[in-house]
Amino acid sequence: xxxxxxxxxxxxxxxxxxxxxxxxxxxxxxxxxxxxxxxxxxxxxxxxxxxxxxxxxxxxxxxxxxxxxxxxxxxxxxxxxxxxxxxxxxxxxxxxxxxxxxxxxxxxxxxxxxxxxxxxxxxxxxxxxxxxxxxxxxxxxxxxxxxxxxxxxxxxxxxxxxxxxxxxxxxxxxxxxxxxxxxxxxxxxxxxxxxxxxxxxxxxxxxxxxxxxxxxxxxxxxxxxxxxxxxxxxxxxxxxxxxxxxxxxxxxxxxxxxxxxxxxxxxxxxxxxxxxxxxxxxxxxxxxxxxxxxxxxxxxxxxxxxxxxxxxxxxxxxxxxxxxxxxxxxxxxxxxxxxxxxxxxxxxxxxxxxxxxxxxxxxxxxxxxxxxxxxxxxxxxxxxxxxxxxxxxxxxxxxxxxxxxxxxxxxxxxxxxxxxxxxxxxxxxxxxxxxxxxxxxxxxxxxxxxxxxxxxxxxxxxxxxxxxxxxxxxxxx
Amino acid sequence: xxxxxxxxxxxxxxxxxxxxxxxxxxxxxxxxxxxxxxxxxxxxxxxxxxxxxxxxxxxxxxxxxxxxxxxxxxxxxxxxxxxxxxxxxxxxxxxxxxxxxxxxxxxxxxxxxxxxxxxxxxxxxxxxxxxxxxxxxxxxxxxxxxxxxxxxxxxxxxxxxxxxxxxxxxxxxxxxxxxxxxxxxxxxxxxxxxxxxxxxxxxxxxxxxxxxxxxxxxxxxxxx
Numbered sequence: 204x205x206x207x208x209x210x211x212x213x214x215x216x217x218x219x220x221x222x223x224x225x226x227x228x229x230x231x232x233x234x235x236x237x238x239x240x241x242x243x244x245x246x247x248x249x250x251x252x253x254x255x256x257x258x259x260x261x262x263x264x265x266x267x268x269x270x271x272x273x274x275x276x277x278x279x280x281x282x283x284x285x286x287x288x289x290x291x292x293x294x295x296x297x298x299x300x301x302x303x304x305x306x307x308x309x310x311x312x313x314x315x316x317x318x319x320x321x322x323x324x325x326x327x328x329x330x331x332x333x334x335x336x337x338x339x340x341x342x343x344x345x346x347x348x349x350x351x352x353x354x355x356x357x358x359x360x361x362x363x364x365x366x367x368x369x370x371x372x373x374x375x376x377x378x379x380x381x382x383x384x385x386x387x388x389x390x391x392x393x394x395x396x397x398x399x400x401x402x403x404x405x406x407x408x409x410x411x412x413x414x415x416x417x418x419x420x421x422x423x424x425x426x427x428x429x430x431x432x433x434x435x436x437x438x439x440x441x442x443x444x445x446x447x448x449x450x451x452x453x454x455x456x457x458x459x460x461x462x463x464x465x466x467x468x469x470x471x472x473x474x475x476x477x478x479x480x481x482x483x484x485x486x487x488x489x490x491x492x493x494x495x496x497x498x499x500x501x502x503x504x505x506x507x508x509x510x511x512x513x514x515x516x517x518x519x520x521x522x523x524x525x526x527x528x529x530x531x532x533x534x535x536x537x538x539x540x541x542x543x544x545x546x547x548x549x550x551x552x553x554x555x556x557x558x559x560x561x562x563x564x565x566x567x568x569x570x571x572x573x574x575x576x577x578x579x580x581x582x583x584x585x586x587x588x589x590x591x592x593x594x595x596x597x598x599x600x601x602x603x604x605x606x607x608x609x610x611x612x613x614x615x616x617x618x619x620x621x622x623x624x625x626x627x628x629x630x631x632x633x634x635x636x637x638x639x640x641x642x643x644x645x646x647x648x649x650x651x652x653x654x655x656x657x658x659x660x661x662x663x664x665x666x667x668x669x670x671x672x673x674x675x676x677x678x679x680x
Numbered sequence: 681x682x683x684x685x686x687x688x689x690x691x692x693x694x695x696x697x698x699x700x701x702x703x704x705x706x707x708x709x710x711x712x713x714x715x716x717x718x719x720x721x722x723x724x725x726x727x728x729x730x731x732x733x734x735x736x737x738x739x740x741x742x743x744x745x746x747x748x749x750x751x752x753x754x755x756x757x758x759x760x761x762x763x764x765x766x767x768x769x770x771x772x773x774x775x776x777x778x779x780x781x782x783x784x785x786x787x788x789x790x791x792x793x794x795x796x797x798x799x800x801x802x803x804x805x806x807x808x809x810x811x812x813x814x815x816x817x818x819x820x821x822x823x824x825x826x827x828x829x830x831x832x833x834x835x836x837x838x839x840x841x842x843x844x845x846x847x848x849x850x851x852x853x854x855x856x857x858x859x860x861x862x863x864x865x866x867x868x869x870x871x872x873x874x875x876x877x878x879x880x881x882x883x884x885x886x887x888x889x890x891x892x893x894x895x896x897x898x899x900x901x902x903x904x
Contacts, residue, residue: 205787205790205791208787208790209776209779209787212778212779212783213778216778216779216820217778547777548776548777548778551774551775551776552776552791553738553759553762554736554738554762554767554768554770555762555763555767555788555791555792555840556759556760556761556762556763556764556791556792557759557763557791558759559759671738671739671740672738672739672762673733673738673739676738676768676770
């Protein structure tokens with residue numbers, strides 16, 4: 204068509220203007236494409252993160268809700284057969300919820316404490332100072348009854364590793380225990396050996412019960428003992444004992460067959476954080492009272508993984524918009540100025556009877572040709588730029604997130620009374636951008652570039668449609 | 681009597697001017713026939729260019745009609761009228777600055793839909809006729825003199841094979857010899873090819889070479 208030929212001649216003759224427009228579009232398209240690529244990489248990373256870590260949902264007693272509820276309906280309530288009247292969470296309920304198809308793993312814990320016996324003495328890195336009256340303080344072994352020790356945060360994040368034997372596994376019954384190697388060495392214990400804990404003397408009304416445990420496995424905790432000063436045994440990492448739920452219940456003086464199925468809290472790992480609603484529905488169907496035992500999602504791992512890349516993607520989104528709007532304005536101004544400069548040409552074409560649409564079409568073709576050339580070059584330059592800029596931005600965000608995490612780690616988490624949030628093992632944020640140029644990204648940047656070209660030409664070109672050739676070509680005599 | 685190719689009937693054209701409208705043409709009526717050269721003369725501000733713009737389809741009258749072969753050009757459409765039936769040569773702003781002389785002509789032929797001839801060949805023939813040499817034909821307008829540009833514009837108008845050719849001060853920027861050559865081209869077009877040529881001019885030389893001189897004064901057209 205004639206307008207294409209004229210456009211080509213104009214582009215060739217006015218090479219400076221052609222290069223200026225192409226360069227401008229190249230900047231717009233490259234920056235926009237980089238933004239789109241970073242957004243795509245962030246979306247992929249978020250999806251991968253969802254699949255890799257999912258989310259941990261914790262179910263535990265909300266004491267205030269329980270008190271409010273008991274005050275309202277006199278201590279009874281739905282689900283009373285599964286949830287103890289005192290606000291106990293029964294493991295049968297957790298097992299039912301754990302069978303939900305959206306749950307990829309679950310655990311529940313029962314916290315207990317054991318007093319030392321001749322066969323189980325405390326591991327002490329530093330002996331208690333002579334002036335300390337040991338009778339005045341309660342020294343104990345922290346005993347954590349678990350359904351599955353592998354689901355515990357320390358074992359999941361690798362800070363605790365099994366050295367020998369096995370961990371506590373789902374379905375284990377009896378009094379099996381997983382002990383730390385420092386405690387094992389202090390007491391000369393090996394896998395298969397038996398040791399005894401006392402239920403303790405700190406509750407004067409309770410009967411002192413002696414519970415025998417069989418060592419199922421020995422693990423190592425990376426956390427070092429304080430070798431400079433005395434640490435109470437309950438805070439000494441070497442004294443942490445994991446046992447079956449049955450074992451922990453017996454230490455609390457409960458019979459596992461009757462009142463021993465009560466756990467402190469249950470955690471459920473979801474394959475996808477978006478499945479929380481489905482889990483709630485399944486929990487309600489299982490008979491849970493979600494008012495008293497709310498399900499709180501801990502997607503900290505997910506947020507840790509994708510937080511910095513999400514921030515980078517947000518920045519990229521803002522960049523795309525800013526560049527697009529600024530580009531539209533600049534190209535629009537250039538196009539408007541060009542139309543003004545070329546009024547004479549428009550008048551000549553109009554006097555020849557060329558349609559206004561075709562005259563405008565020629566300008567659109569010229570700008571579009573520059574945009575297409577720029578898009579082609581941007582397809583090569585965009586991935587390189589997005590990788591370089593994206594990685595630089597991301598490393599800043601990751602560093603910022605690490606500093607924030609260190610700050611958060613130092614500060615006590617007052618909202619984490621039950622310790623459920625610590626069930627999520629530590630993860631490192633995604634610190635590399637997986638930039639992949641897909642046809643969809645090119646379509647998006649193409650649409651943005653061509654959209655800018657079209658708008659920038661058509662909007663000022665509306666003025667052209669109003670012109671009459673006489674206004675341009677004669678002096679108005 | 682020959683049928684008029686162009687008829688202006690009671691043309692009025694007013695323009696906004698301050699608080700009241702200014703009437704430039706006050707009921708102009710005139711017929712133009714094929715095979716004749718007309719000059720429109722008159723003092724500055726008499727409405728010559730406005731008359732040419734209305735007759736050439738570059739503007740629409742406030743009232744009255746312009747008819748081409750008996751059809752109101754408003755019916756034909758001003759764009760189609762300019763595209764198929766008439767051509768205008770201006771004193772300035774005649775050519776597309778980014779095209780060579782030859783390309784200006786071939787582009788116009790494409791726009792006006794001239795078919796059945798080799799466009800380049802026809803362009804060269806016309807440029808031969810108007811005395812533009814080979815080197816100048818490959819030049820863009822900025823590198824041509826005013827007279828050369830005017831001749832290329834005329835060649836372009838001829839190339840489009842229209843019935844009526846309008847020219848606004850076509851010799852204004854030309855020396856006397858070139859102006860005489862251009863006038864002769866217009867006369868040949870009218871007398872040998874049967875075109876109707878309407879020239880707006882101040883030049884007595886052009887007026888004298890015309891078949892008919894129309895005098896425009898204070899918006900009224902009279903024949904001499």
